Amino acid sequence: MARPKNIVVTGANRGIGLELVKQLITKFNPDNIFATYRDPENSKDLLQLASQNGNLHAVILDVRDTDKYADFVTNVESTTQGAGINLLINNSGFFNKENNTSLSQLDKADLMYHFEINTLAPMMLTKAFLPLLEKGSKANGSQPLGIGRAAVLQVSTNMGSIGDNTSGGAYGYRISKTALNQASKNMSLDLLPKGILVIPLHPGWVKTDMGGSNALITTEECVTGILSVLENLNEDTNGHFMRFDGKEALW
Numbered sequence: 598m599a600r601p602k603n604i605v606v607t608g609a610n611r612g613i614g615l616e617l618v619k620q621l622i623t624k625f626n627p628d629n630i631f632a633t634y635r636d637p638e639n640s641k642d643l644l645q646l647a648s649q650n651g652n653l654h655a656v657i658l659d660v661r662d663t664d665k666y667a668d669f670v671t672n673v674e675s676t677t678q679g680a681g682i683n684l685l686i687n688n689s690g691f692f693n694k695e696n697n698t699s700l701s702q703l704d705k706a707d708l709m710y711h712f713e714i715n716t717l718a719p720m721m722l723t724k725a726f727l728p729l730l731e732k733g734s735k736a737n738g739s740q741p742l743g744i745g746r747a748a749v750l751q752v753s754t755n756m757g758s759i760g761d762n763t764s765g766g767a768y769g770y771r772i773s774k775t776a777l778n779q780a781s782k783n784m785s786l787d788l789l790p791k792g793i794l795v796i797p798l799h800p801g802w803v804k805t806d807m808g809g810s811n812a813l814i815t816t817e818e819c820v821t822g823i824l825s826v827l828e829n830l831n832e833d834t835n836g837h838f839m840r841f842d843g844k845e846a847l848w
């Protein structure tokens with residue numbers, strides 16, 4: 598089984614991100630997992646988990662603060678001692694359901710806020726971690742391409758799918774994730790020669806603060822599926838828009 602030794606996950610204090618951290622630790626027992634959060638007050642579960650697991654490092658990061666990325670990378674580099682990272686999961690996401698739902702409600706600042714978190718941050722953080730992803734891939738060059746080498750998971754949504762859009766609305770969320778999908782496809786082509794795979798992924802409709810209580814699956818079911826997709830990630834699925842259940846999503 599491919600095992601990512603060093604992992605970075607954003608938005609790890611609640612919802613899908615917190616469950617990703619829990620299952621990544623159980624399944625892979627990584628050497629290091631760096632999990633970001635913003636506010637200690639709503640991150641108690643993550644901080645408690647970090648106090649119980651020496652390999653889990655909770656790191657404060659608002660993903661809009663791109664000027665903090667260099668310090669984050671330096672911190673990861675010194676802890677991992679030149680091993681690089683094998684898996685970057687850009688999970689932080691924002692969906693303002695109160696605004697930007699209809700064309701008449703469009704607000705420029707709100708649209709930009711969606712773009713900052715859902716599109717620009719995953720792109721810029723991937724750029725920032727590129728040297729460490731390259732190191733991770735090179736250091737494990739005897740392994741097949743995938744999470745045993747270096748991979749980036751961009752947590753997207755089928756609301757970013759053009760082909761699957763039958764209801765309209767939610768402009769900010771939809772277009773920022775559609776743009777993320779294109780960026781992810783681009784990266785999958787650009788980074789393949791460096792031994793780094795990239796996929797955008799729809800995690801399902803998940804019972805979290807964002808997904809709401811009517812959602813169809815639990816975070817446990819969602820993340821079990823995501824880890825299976827990651828384990829099976831290879832050159833053939835690189836750049837494909839995947840779903841948590843292993844099927845392909847519609848672009």
Ligand SMILES: NC(=O)c1ccc[n+]([C@@H]2O[C@H](COP(=O)([O-])OP(=O)(O)OC[C@H]3O[C@@H](n4cnc5c(N)ncnc54)[C@H](OP(=O)(O)O)[C@@H]3O)[C@@H](O)[C@H]2O)c1
Nearest residue numbers: 608612613635659660688689690754802803805806807808
């Ligand atoms: N739930 C679903 O049904 C569903 C469906 C499709 C896609 N997704 C995607 O799955 C991902 C996780 O969603 P979720 O359901 O777990 O949502 P959630 O429970 O609302 O959690 C969102 C996460 O993103 C973090 N975040 C938001 N703004 C941030 C910022 N500026 N900087 C750093 N972190 C920030 C939040 O941190 P704070 O606690 O600090 O706000 C939180 O950790 C998102 O990318 C979302 O778009 C979810």
